[in-house]
Amino acid sequence: MANDSRSLRRQLLLWLLALLVPLLLAGAVGSYLLANHFSNLAYDRSLFRAALALADQVEVLQGRVVVDLPQKALDLLEYDKDDWIYYRITDPQGITVAGETGLALPSHPPKPGGHVYYDTQLAGKSVRAVAFALPLEGTSARGQALVQVAETRAKRDLLAEEIILAMMLPQLLIVLLAGALVHFGVSRGLAPLERLRQAFAQRSHRDLSAVPCEGAPREVLPLLHAMNDLMQRLRESIAQQQRFIADASHQMRTPLAGLQTQAEMALRENDPARIQHALERIRASTVRLSHLVSQLLALARVEPSSGKEIHWQTIDLVPLARSVCMDHVADALAKQIDLGFEATLPKIEVQGDPLMLREMLANLIDNALRYTPARGKVTVTVLQDNDQAMLAVEDTGSGIPPEERTRIFERFHRLADSPGDGCGLGLAIVREIVLAHQGEITVEHGKEGRGTRMTIRLSLPAAAG
Amino acid sequence: MRILIVEDDPTLADGLTRSLQQSGYAVDCAVNGEQASSMLRDGVYDLAILDLGLPRLDGIEVLRRLRQQGGRTPVLILTARDAVESRVQGLDMGADDYMIKPFSLIELEARIRALIRRGQLGSNIPLSCGRLTFDPSARRAYIENRALELSAREIGVLEVLMLRQGKVVNKEQIMEALCNWDEDLGDNAIEVYIHRLRKKLECSGVRIRTLRGLGYLLEAHHGE
Numbered sequence: 255m256a257n258d259s260r261s262l263r264r265q266l267l268l269w270l271l272a273l274l275v276p277l278l279l280a281g282a283v284g285s286y287l288l289a290n291h292f293s294n295l296a297y298d299r300s301l302f303r304a305a306l307a308l309a310d311q312v313e314v315l316q317g318r319v320v321v322d323l324p325q326k327a328l329d330l331l332e333y334d335k336d337d338w339i340y341y342r343i344t345d346p347q348g349i350t351v352a353g354e355t356g357l358a359l360p361s362h363p364p365k366p367g368g369h370v371y372y373d374t375q376l377a378g379k380s381v382r383a384v385a386f387a388l389p390l391e392g393t394s395a396r397g398q399a400l401v402q403v404a405e406t407r408a409k410r411d412l413l414a415e416e417i418i419l420a421m422m423l424p425q426l427l428i429v430l431l432a433g434a435l436v437h438f439g440v441s442r443g444l445a446p447l448e449r450l451r452q453a454f455a456q457r458s459h460r461d462l463s464a465v466p467c468e469g470a471p472r473e474v475l476p477l478l479h480a481m482n483d484l485m486q487r488l489r490e491s492i493a494q495q496q497r498f499i500a501d502a503s504h505q506m507r508t509p510l511a512g513l514q515t516q517a518e519m520a521l522r523e524n525d526p527a528r529i530q531h532a533l534e535r536i537r538a539s540t541v542r543l544s545h546l547v548s549q550l551l552a553l554a555r556v557e558p559s560s561g562k563e564i565h566w567q568t569i570d571l572v573p574l575a576r577s578v579c580m581d582h583v584a585d586a587l588a589k590q591i592d593l594g595f596e597a598t599l600p601k602i603e604v605q606g607d608p609l610m611l612r613e614m615l616a617n618l619i620d621n622a623l624r625y626t627p628a629r630g631k632v633t634v635t636v637l638q639d640n641d642q643a644m645l646a647v648e649d650t651g652s653g654i655p656p657e658e659r660t661r662i663f664e665r666f667h668r669l670a671d672s673p674g675d676g677c678g679l680g681l682a683i684v685r686e687i688v689l690a691h692q693g694e695i696t697v698e699h700g701k702e703g704r705g706t707r708m709t710i711r712l713s714l715p716a717a718a719g
Numbered sequence: 720m721r722i723l724i725v726e727d728d729p730t731l732a733d734g735l736t737r738s739l740q741q742s743g744y745a746v747d748c749a750v751n752g753e754q755a756s757s758m759l760r761d762g763v764y765d766l767a768i769l770d771l772g773l774p775r776l777d778g779i780e781v782l783r784r785l786r787q788q789g790g791r792t793p794v795l796i797l798t799a800r801d802a803v804e805s806r807v808q809g810l811d812m813g814a815d816d817y818m819i820k821p822f823s824l825i826e827l828e829a830r831i832r833a834l835i836r837r838g839q840l841g842s843n844i845p846l847s848c849g850r851l852t853f854d855p856s857a858r859r860a861y862i863e864n865r866a867l868e869l870s871a872r873e874i875g876v877l878e879v880l881m882l883r884q885g886k887v888v889n890k891e892q893i894m895e896a897l898c899n900w901d902e903d904l905g906d907n908a909i910e911v912y913i914h915r916l917r918k919k920l921e922c923s924g925v926r927i928r929t930l931r932g933l934g935y936l937l938e939a940h941h942g943e
Binding site for chain 2: 580
C-alpha cells in the first residue's frame with residue numbers, strides 16, 4: 255500500500271506539505287525582513303553616534319569648512335572588528351572636505367540638524383550609511399555641512415542570520431513534527447483495516463458469515479456494511495443454487511429409479527400383459543426424463559451465467575408466434591384442446607433474440623396445454639399497445655390462485671395437486687428470457703374469470719434502442 | 720419402401736430398425752458417415768434417417784454430398800444437437816425434416832409416412848385417409864368406392880389437405896394451390912370451400928379441423 259501513489263499516507267503527507275511549505279516560505283521571507291529591521295535598529299544608532307562624533311570635529315575657519323582629524327581619532331573611527339567604516343564630509347557648496355568621495359549621497363537629503371539612514375554600494379560592497387546635516391548657523395559659513403558615515407554589513411548580516419535561525423528552526427521543527435504525526439496517525443488509523451485484511455485472508459472460502467463491525471472506525475463501517483450485504487446476497491444465491499441442485503437431482507433420480515425398477519421387473523416377468531404394463535411405465539418415465547433434461551439444458555442456456563450473449567435483432571412477432579403455435583398443433587390435437595392464434599396487426603416488430611423468444615413462447619404454450627383439461631381452449635395473441643408489443647397466452651384451465659402467481663416462476667415450483675407431468679422449469683425459463691429482454695410478465699385470470707392469461711410485454715424496436 | 724438408417728449408437732439403431740421393420744419397411748443400417756455416403760449414392764432408398772454426430776464423416780457433410788450429386792432421396796435428420804442453428808443448417812443443406820433426440824417412435828413414424836408420401840407426389844399414387852381415397856391423376860376422390868361430387872376448386876383444396884394430412888395447412892397455402900385457376904380468392908371463399916368439403920366428407924371417417932388463426936388440418940377420426 256505504501257508504494258501505491260493512491261496511498262492514504264502519501265496523500266495526507268502531500269496535502270500537509272502543500273499547506274506547510276508555502277507557510278514556511280512566507281515565514282522565511284518575514285523573518286528575513288524582521289531580522290534586517292532589528293539588526294539595523296541595533297547598529298544604526300552607533301553609526302549615528304559616530305556621525306555625531308565626526309560632526310564635532312567640523313570647524314568653520316574664515317567661512318570654510320575644515321575638519322581636524324588626528325590620526326588616532328581616525329583610527330578609532332575606522333577601527334571595527336568586523337566591518338569597514340567609511341566617512342565623508344561635504345561643505346555647503348558640495349565640495350568634499352574629507353573622507354571617501356565615492357560614498358553616495360542619500361537620495362533624500364536630511365533637513366538641517368536631521369539625519370537619514372540609507373543603503374548604498376561602495377567599492378562593490380553593500381553598505382549601510384547615515385547622513386547628518388550639520389547646521390553652520392552662528393559661524394562664518396552659511397548653510398550646512400553633510401557628515402556621512404557608512405559601514406559594511408558584516409555584523410548586521412551576522413545578527414540577522416542569528417535572528418532568522420532563531421525564528422526558522424522552530425518552524426522547521428514544527429513541519430517535521432507534523433509530518434511525523436501524520437505518518438504515525440495514518441498508520442494508527444489504518445490499523446483496523448489491516449486487522450480486517452488479516453481477518454479476510456484467514457477466512458475459509460466457505461465462510462460467508464458477516465464480518466463483525468465492532469471496533470471498526472466509523473469511516474470503514476459503510477464498506478463493512480456493503481461487504482456484509484454482498485456476503486448475504488452470495489449466501490442466498492448459493493443456497494438457491496444448492497436447493498436447485500438438490501431439486502434437480504431428486505427430479506432426475508426419481509424417474510431413473512422408476513425406469514430401473516420397471517426394466518428389472520419386466521425382465522423377471524413372464525406374463526406378457528405385465529411386461530406390457532412395465533414397458534408402458536418405462537416409456538412414461540423416459541418421456542418425463544427427456545422433458546426434464548431438455549428443460550434443464552434450456553434453462554442453462556438462457557441463464558445470465560451461461561455467458562451467452564443475446565443476438566439482438568428486429569423480429570416480427572406475428573410469424574414467429576404463429577410458427578411456434580404450429581409446432582404445438584399436434585400436442586393440442588392429441589389433448590383435444592382448441593389451440594388458436596390471433597394477431598391484431600399484420601406485423602408487430604420487437605427487438606430480441608428470435609431463438610430465445612421462440613423458447614419462451616413454446617414454454618408458455620406447452621404449459622397452457624399441459625394444465626388445460628381436454629376440450630379446453632388455448633389462445634395465443636400478439637398485439638401492440640402504445641409503445642409495447644404484447645404476447646398473451648390464455649387458457650381455460652383451472653387458473654392460478656393469486657397468492658401463487660409470483661412463486662410459479664421459481665424453479666421446480668409446481669402448484670399443489672396440479673395435474674400433468676411438467677417438471678416445474680418452464681416458467682423459470684420464461685422468466686429468465688423475459689428478464690434478458692427487459693420485458694415484463696403478468697399473470698391474471700382469463701376472460702370471464704376462468705383460466706389463466708399470461709402476458710409478456712416487450713419494447714418495440716424504436717424504444718429499445 | 721426401403722429406408723436407410725444412419726446411426727452410430729447401437730441401441731438406438733437396433734430399436735429403430737426393429738420398429739420400422741415391424742411397420743413393414745425394408746431397413747438397412749449404416750454406422751458411419753462414409754458408409755452412409757456410399758450407400759446413398761445408388762439412390763435405392765426411399766428415405767434416409769440421418770444422425771448428425773457421426774464418426775468419420777459428419778451427417779451434415781453426408782447430406783451435402785448427397786445433394787451435390789443430385790440425389791433426391793428424402794432425408795430426415797435426427798439430432799442430439801438442439802442448438803437451433805444446426806437444425807436450420809440441416810434444412811438449408813436440403814434435409815426434408817428434422818427431429819431432436821429423444822423422440823417418440825409414433826411421431827417418427829408419422830413423419831416418415833409424410834416424407835414418403837411427399838416423395839411420391841409426382842408419381843400419382845392414390846392418397847388415402849380414413850375411408851377417403853384421392854386419385855391425383857384422375858383428380859377424383861372416393862369414399863370407399865363411391866366417387867364424390869366435387870367442384871374443381873373443392874378438389875384443389877382437398878388435394879392440398881390430403882398431401883399434408885395431419886399437418887396444418889394455412890390459407891396462403893390453399894390459395895397458392897388454387898392460383899392456377901384464376902382471379903382473386905378472398906379468405907371467405909376458402910371458408911366456403913372448406914364448409915362445402917366438410918359437408919361432403921361427412922361419414923368418410925375424415926374430418927377437417929379448423930385451427931383458429933392457423934389454418935386447417937385434415938385427419939382421420941374414429942368413432943363419434
